Amino acid sequence: LAVSQNRSCGLTDEGRAFCWGSNAHGALGDGSEEIHAEPHAVQSEVEFSSIALGNLHTCAATADGAVYCWGFNGMGQVGDESQQDRQLPTPVAGDLMLHDLTAGAYHACGTVASGTIYCWGHALTTPLAGNGSLMLAEPMPVAGT
Incomplete structure (x- = not known):
C-alpha cells in the first residue's frame, strides 16, 4: 500500500x-x-511487486526491477525522456533493473544491483544526479552511490 x-x-x-x-x-x-x-484497476498486464506515489505521479516496479511510471510528467518524473503526461503505465527509459523504488513530490529513485542509486524528475532545490541539473527526464546515477 502506498499513499x-x-x-x-x-x-x-x-x-x-x-x-x-x-x-x-x-x-x-x-x-x-x-x-x-474506490479501488480501480491500473490498466496494465504487468505484474508489479512494489509501488510508490509522488504528488501527481505513480511508479511501480516488477520483481525483476523493470519500472513503469504514469501521471503528471511536466518535470520528467515519469522518466520516459519526455515531459508529456502519461495516463497509463509507461516504461522508464534506460532498461535499468531498479529496486527499492521510492518517489518524492516530483521525482522517483531506485537502486541497481551494484548499489548505485538512479533518480529522475525534479529535485526542487538540489540536483538529483551528478550532472547538476534540477530536472531529469530519464534516470541518471546519483554521484557517490
Missing part, C-alpha cells in the same frame, strides 16, 4: 495494481482523469 496527499494505491498478491482518489493527469493509471472513490 499520497490525494490518492492511494495497492497491489494484490498477483501483482495487479489498484488506485483510488484524485486522478489528475492520469495518476491512477486507468487511461482517464476520472476520480475514483
Whole structure:
C-alpha cells in the first residue's frame, strides 16, 4: 500500500495494481482523469511487486526491477525522456533493473544491483544526479552511490 496527499494505491498478491482518489493527469493509471472513490484497476498486464506515489505521479516496479511510471510528467518524473503526461503505465527509459523504488513530490529513485542509486524528475532545490541539473527526464546515477 502506498499513499499520497490525494490518492492511494495497492497491489494484490498477483501483482495487479489498484488506485483510488484524485486522478489528475492520469495518476491512477486507468487511461482517464476520472476520480475514483474506490479501488480501480491500473490498466496494465504487468505484474508489479512494489509501488510508490509522488504528488501527481505513480511508479511501480516488477520483481525483476523493470519500472513503469504514469501521471503528471511536466518535470520528467515519469522518466520516459519526455515531459508529456502519461495516463497509463509507461516504461522508464534506460532498461535499468531498479529496486527499492521510492518517489518524492516530483521525482522517483531506485537502486541497481551494484548499489548505485538512479533518480529522475525534479529535485526542487538540489540536483538529483551528478550532472547538476534540477530536472531529469530519464534516470541518471546519483554521484557517490
